[in-house]
Amino acid sequence: xxxxxxxxxxxxxxxxxxxxxxxxxxxxxxxxxxxxxxxxxxxxxxxxxxxxxxxxxxxxxxxxxxxxxxxxxxxxxxxxxxxxxxxxxxxxxxxxxxxxxxxxxxxxxxxxxxxxxxxxxxxxxxxxxxxxxxxxxxxxxxxxxxxxxxxxxxxxxxxxxxxxxxxxxxxxxxxxxxxxxxxxxxxxxxxxxxxxxxxxxxxxxxxxxxxxxxxxxxxxxxxxxxxxxxxxxxxxxxxxxxxxxxxxxxxxxxxxxxxxxxxxxxxxxxxxxxxxxxxxxxxxxxxxxxxxxxxxxxxxxxxxxxxxxxxxxxxxxxxxxxxxxxxxxxxxxxxxxxxxxxxxxxxxxxxxxxxxxxxxxxxxxxxxxxxxxxxxxxxxxxxxxxxxxxxxxxxxxxxxxxxxxxxxxxxxxxxxxxxxxxxxxxxxxxxxxxxxxxxxxxxxxxxxxxxxxxxxxxxxxxxxxxxxxxxxxxxxxxxxxxxxxxxxxxxxxxxxxxx
Numbered sequence: 197x198x199x200x201x202x203x204x205x206x207x208x209x210x211x212x213x214x215x216x217x218x219x220x221x222x223x224x225x226x227x228x229x230x231x232x233x234x235x236x237x238x239x240x241x242x243x244x245x246x247x248x249x250x251x252x253x254x255x256x257x258x259x260x261x262x263x264x265x266x267x268x269x270x271x272x273x274x275x276x277x278x279x280x281x282x283x284x285x286x287x288x289x290x291x292x293x294x295x296x297x298x299x300x301x302x303x304x305x306x307x308x309x310x311x312x313x314x315x316x317x318x319x320x321x322x323x324x325x326x327x328x329x330x331x332x333x334x335x336x337x338x339x340x341x342x343x344x345x346x347x348x349x350x351x352x353x354x355x356x357x358x359x360x361x362x363x364x365x366x367x368x369x370x371x372x373x374x375x376x377x378x379x380x381x382x383x384x385x386x387x388x389x390x391x392x393x394x395x396x397x398x399x400x401x402x403x404x405x406x407x408x409x410x411x412x413x414x415x416x417x418x419x420x421x422x423x424x425x426x427x428x429x430x431x432x433x434x435x436x437x438x439x440x441x442x443x444x445x446x447x448x449x450x451x452x453x454x455x456x457x458x459x460x461x462x463x464x465x466x467x468x469x470x471x472x473x474x475x476x477x478x479x480x481x482x483x484x485x486x487x488x489x490x491x492x493x494x495x496x497x498x499x500x501x502x503x504x505x506x507x508x509x510x511x512x513x514x515x516x517x518x519x520x521x522x523x524x525x526x527x528x529x530x531x532x533x534x535x536x537x538x539x540x541x542x543x544x545x546x547x548x549x550x551x552x553x554x555x556x557x558x559x560x561x562x563x564x565x566x567x568x569x570x571x572x573x574x575x576x577x578x579x580x581x582x583x584x585x586x587x588x589x590x591x592x593x594x595x596x597x598x599x600x601x602x603x604x605x606x607x608x609x610x611x612x613x614x615x616x617x618x619x620x621x622x623x624x625x626x627x628x629x630x631x632x633x634x635x636x637x638x639x640x641x642x643x644x645x646x647x648x649x650x651x652x653x654x655x656x657x658x659x660x661x662x663x664x665x666x667x668x669x670x671x672x673x674x675x676x677x678x679x680x681x682x683x684x685x686x687x688x689x690x691x692x693x694x695x
Contacts, residue, residue, distance in 0.1 A: 201297035202686045204560070206630060209282050209294060223470050225477040225484075230390045231545050232464045232485025237396060238542030240457020240489075241496050242535040243322035246514025251439065253450030255501040256420035258494050260450035261457075265490040267653060268458045270646030271613040272486050273636040274620040276479035279465040280634040281623075283474030287466040287549070288612045288619075289556055295619040295626065298562075298686050299676070304615050305557045306672030310665075311608040312550035313585065315459060316371070316543055317592030318605055321345070323539040324366035324593070325512040330532035333525070338365065348597040359597075367593035374544050375586030378551065379572070379579045392541040399534025402527070403515060404495050410522045411502035421506070422446045429655050443658040452606060452656040457493060459609045460542070461486040462616075463549040475633035547585055554581035561688070562680035607661045608668075610654045617643035617650070 223231070249257045278291040289308055293301035328338055337343075342365040347356050377388060425436030426446025439445040464481040468474045471481075500509070503518045510517035516535060519527040555578040558569030572579040620636060620643045636642050681687060 199681065199684075199686055199690055200299035202690070203295060203297050203626075204293040204301070204686065206282065206294060206627065208685075209284055209290065221470055221472050223467060223477070224472050225480045227390065228464050228467065228471060228477055228481030229484045230393050231467060231548075232461050232481050233397070233489060234390075234393045234541035235460025235463045235545035235549075236458060236485055236489040236542075237393075237400060237460075237492060238319065238322075238535075238538040238540075240454060240493060241400060242326060242515050242531075242539060243512070244454050244457050245493075245497050245500055246509045246511040248450040248454045249497070249501055249506045249514070250509045250511050252422060252426070252445050252453055253447055254418065254421040254506040255416045255498075256422075256424065256447050257450055257454070257497045257501060257506075259420075259424070259447045260454055261490070261493045261497055263447065263451040263649070264455045264458055264653070265486075265493070267451075267455070267613070267646065267649040268461065268486055268490075270642050271617060271650065272461050272482050274617045274643050274646060275462055275465050276482045276634050277620055277632060277636040278616065278623075279468050279478040279482065280475045281630055281632055283468040283471065283478065284556070287462060287553065287556075288616045289553055291619045291623075292615055293560065295622045296615070298681075298684060300615070301560075302557075302562055302676045302680055303669060303672065304612055305553060305562065306669065306676075307608045307611055307665075308553045309550065310668050311459065311605055311612060312463075312546050312553065313588055314592060314608070315456065315605045316546040316550065316585070316589040317367075317596065318456065319539055319543045319546055320367040320371050320589060320593035321364060321597070322512075323370050323536065323543060324364050326516065326532055326535040326539060327366050327370070329513045329516055330529070330536055333529050333532065345595055345597045363594040365594070368590045370540065370543065371547075371586055371590040371593055374540070374547055375583060377544065378548055378582045378586075379577060380575060388541075388544065392537045392544075396534050396538030396541070399531060399538065400492055400496060402534070403531060404492075404499055406524070406527055407499035407503055407519070410524070411499065413502065415502050415505045420447060422449070426450065426452075426656055427652060428657075432659065444656055448652065448656045452610075452653040455606045455610060455653055458486070458489070459605070460489070460545060462609075462612070463545050466549040466552040469552075479634040547582070547589060550585045550589075551578045551582040554578065554585070560686075561684040562676070564683075607654055607657050607665050610650045611665070613650045614647050614654075617646035 248260060253260045282290055282294060284290055289301055289305035292304040328343060340360060341362045344359045344361040345364050346359060346361055348359050422445035423436045424447045426444040426449030427435040428444040433444040436444060436446040461482050464478060468478050471477045500515060500518055504521050516528045516531040519531055554568040557563045558565045568581045570580050621640045624639055
């Protein structure tokens with residue numbers, strides 16, 4: 197009991213940054229902001245707006261983005277404080293280890309593995325549909341048997357249905373390509389990402405400017421066909437309407453779904469160890485990327501639902517299809533091209549972050565160090581865990597549908613945000629003397645509001661998401677108690693103290 201609640205001293209965390217087995221510091225504030233924007237803008241705008249508007253919120257999706265954005269602001273401020281204090285790889289996992297103890301750190305680390313791996317698969321799935329939409333304009337098509345996941349979730353019946361396909365080959369291929377780039381090095385990955393970010397920002401602005409001329413205000417009525425609520429408790433609706441299978445619908449339910457669109461800002465904190473001046477640059481990257489992307493999300497979702505009725509939106513390629521429906525084929529071509537580029541950068545940052553979580557846990561002995569903690573001698577990247585991540589993501593992306601993947605990611609992300617907000621409050625009490633180059637304002641009010649809103653969004657997710665989360669955490673606890681607990685650094689330290 198003493199070990200599983202033991203916290204990792206700040207001094208130990210900071211010593212890790214000085215070791216030879218650390219990552220290369222090459223990222224400045226612009227590169228970090230670019231990574232944040234690269235992770236945030238992509239799947240949220242180009243894919244999940246369609247799912248949330250069609251199934252959950254209708255035109256009121258703009259309010260869903262506002263609710264999610266507010267929740268993220270509180271969490272982002274908490275992340276920024278920690279990132280400036282402890283500039284090492286690991287993000288929420290590292291913060292939990294320093295404040296809540298080893299068991300909570302393991303739970304969060306295992307949860308983040310779920311978040312980033314499944315998020316990467318979701319992104320790869322969205323990339324596949326936009327890529328196929330793009331090449332279809334050029335008259336090229338993949339065979340139906342290799343163009344989609346073998347089954348999908350039907351929101352009308354609440355059941356899984358066969359798609360007639362065997363696997364999603366484009367999703368697998370893009371995952372393999374990104375894995376190769378990530379093994380090559382962080383500087384190359386960041387440069388590749390920066391070029392893509394410029395491209396997709398230009399496309400997003402094109403969507404807003406051109407789309408504004410094709411808005412039909414009648415499409416915004418009714419504004420909230422599913423209501424303004426959508427709050428549930430473990431999948432059981434307690435405030436608002438219910439959809440197929442008893443799943444909640446409404447603004448809050450929509451906010452819970454599109455929350456996935458915001459997870460990019462927390463990935464910035466996983467790269468603290470690779471920042472040139474992490475105490476200043478990481479908070480800048482987190483907050484700047486979040487504010488910029490929230491504004492763009494609200495604008496694009498309003499344009500999309502104004503161009504096309506919410507019930508006519510294509511959930512797989514909503515933005516490009518909206519331009520197709522209003523007859524702008526040239527714009528459909530550019531949007532599809534921008535979406536392919538934009539979603540590529542999201543996939544890159546998600547998979548980049550996943551390997552850093554493995555690295556942080558391996559350093560602590562909770563995962564096999566020789567494999568997950570191995571940093572390539574030349575490229576200075578965690579190459580083995582990157583390749584494993586690529587293989588796992590390929591399997592998920594090739595065989596699981598978009599709706600199932602997106603929901604699974606959201607509950608894991610929200611859980612991590614709740615823990616980070618709580619950890620800020622604890623750290624202020626237990627280590628008031630610690631240096632905080634960036635301090636979250638109005639503590640404990642800001643983190644408490646973050647905990648409340650993120651918890652409400654978690655409760656707004658369907659019941660099966662809770663079951664999947666508990667199942668995943670149960671598997672993780674078995675691994676921890678049979679392996680991690682016996683090999684952790686804290687275990688070795690306590691044995692030495694006992695002697």
